[in-house]
Amino acid sequence: MVRTIERLPKRQRQQQLSKLIEENPFIADRELNRLLKVSIQTIRLDRMELGIPELRERVKLMAERSYDAVRSLPLHEVIGDIIDLQLDKSGISIFDIREEHVFSRTGIARGHHVFAQANSLAVAVINEEIALTASADIRFIRSVKLGEKCIAKAYVRSNSGGSSKAKVEVFTYVGEEMVFQGHFIIYRSAGGANIEGGDENADRN
Amino acid sequence: MVRTIERLPKRQRQQQLSKLIEENPFIADRELNRLLKVSIQTIRLDRMELGIPELRERVKLMAERSYDAVRSLPLHEVIGDIIDLQLDKSGISIFDIREEHVFSRTGIARGHHVFAQANSLAVAVINEEIALTASADIRFIRSVKLGEKCIAKAYVRSNSGGSSKAKVEVFTYVGEEMVFQGHFIIYRSAGGANIEGGDENADRN
DNA sequence: TCAGATATTATCACCAGGTACTAATTTCAG
DNA sequence: CTGAAATTAGTACCTGGTGATAATATCTGA
Structure with a gap:
């Protein structure tokens, strides 16, 4: 594969992935693999490429933000x-x-x-x-x-x-x-x- | 031990436990066992008696609350x-x-x-x-x-x-x-x- | 058409932070 | 001293992952 021509499916899937996680940050990789019809490994590779942390980290981040925010x-x-x-x-x-x-x-x-x-x-x-x-x-x-x-x-x-x-x-x-x-x-x-x-x-x- | 006389240490410890968790909901049992100088099992028994969920559940609850709040x-x-x-x-x-x-x-x-x-x-x-x-x-x-x-x-x-x-x-x-x-x-x-x-x-x- | 890059899938070992259960040991009060 | 309560220990198992390695699939340019 050459740089100039993009493999669309991957990009699309990653966009969908981002969107799904943004819509519901509480979703685990298992669910995503079922929804997007790719293996769980692919989901994880995608997350890495996109810099999206794992479920627990996401949840923790939200909790921390709200913990700070709720105080102020x-x-x-x-x-x-x-x-x-x-x-x-x-x-x-x-x-x-x-x-x-x-x-x-x-x-x-x-x-x-x-x-x-x-x-x-x-x-x-x-x-x-x-x-x-x-x-x-x-x-x-x-x-x-x-x-x-x-x-x-x-x-x-x-x-x-x-x-x-x-x-x-x-x-x-x-x-x-x-x-x-x-x-x-x-x-x-x-x-x-x-x-x-x-x-x-x-x-x- | 008889019902009428309370073993204080346990009660005190559980109060401290509650307080510690309230102050920092992100604390794990390992830390608590070190802080309170009792075994991790005791910490877990205490949490159960007090109805305090595990770290992950606590964090998730906070995240969900803030998520709802942000939505509404x-x-x-x-x-x-x-x-x-x-x-x-x-x-x-x-x-x-x-x-x-x-x-x-x-x-x-x-x-x-x-x-x-x-x-x-x-x-x-x-x-x-x-x-x-x-x-x-x-x-x-x-x-x-x-x-x-x-x-x-x-x-x-x-x-x-x-x-x-x-x-x-x-x-x-x-x-x-x-x-x-x-x-x-x-x-x-x-x-x-x-x-x-x-x-x-x-x-x- | 075929080699090489890219993408995907499959395993396997391991981790944190637990639950659930059983069993042993300690403490202490009457 | 005895028996109940409290504590500690240990094991198996769970979720939702990471990390590494390897095999397989797919595309793509020449």
């Missing part, structure tokens, strides 16, 4: 990395659109992720123990795609007398282009009793 | 279970507020999860290959708490001539109480080129 948890505390924050004034956050945020078929980000970034930032920028989103008026200006980096900028527009509501505007950009804008009304803790929002301002680092 | 938590596929869907007319989805969705301190759900359920439903109810959220006007009427079951109902209000935009209203309830309402403008695929939204209509079951 904040996978979804704040969406996006806040890189600048002037409380009660403005804030900036960055959010990378990755595989898990898009529709696999089109690579377009689901709207609620873009919203989540903006919402998190709007809440974070309010300098209160508890801040909750009361309402929002949002516009998706263009679709955001896999791999794009969303930069959200929030500006506190009004901050009525230290209580009740604050208005926050958020603009999200990909490069120079605005892709999203939102006007948020954020409830501040203040009275504390009659909170009506759906988000708060805890745990930001 | 993410702002990923469609948020909420769609239990009724009349395309271009209406739809209902259910979404349980769990640990992952709330601020741990207050048990109040983050706004973007509530939004995500409504957004997913609004997009799903539109009978098009590709449907994207163009804009939305939303209101969080009261905060939703851990353990509450959100029932979102979507109604397609206008559906301008098979192309361009559709208006969808979504109301989310906990029991009788309305907790969220949103007015969504959804772009339908139609031309397909000039999509502007942030969400689409794939992968609903």
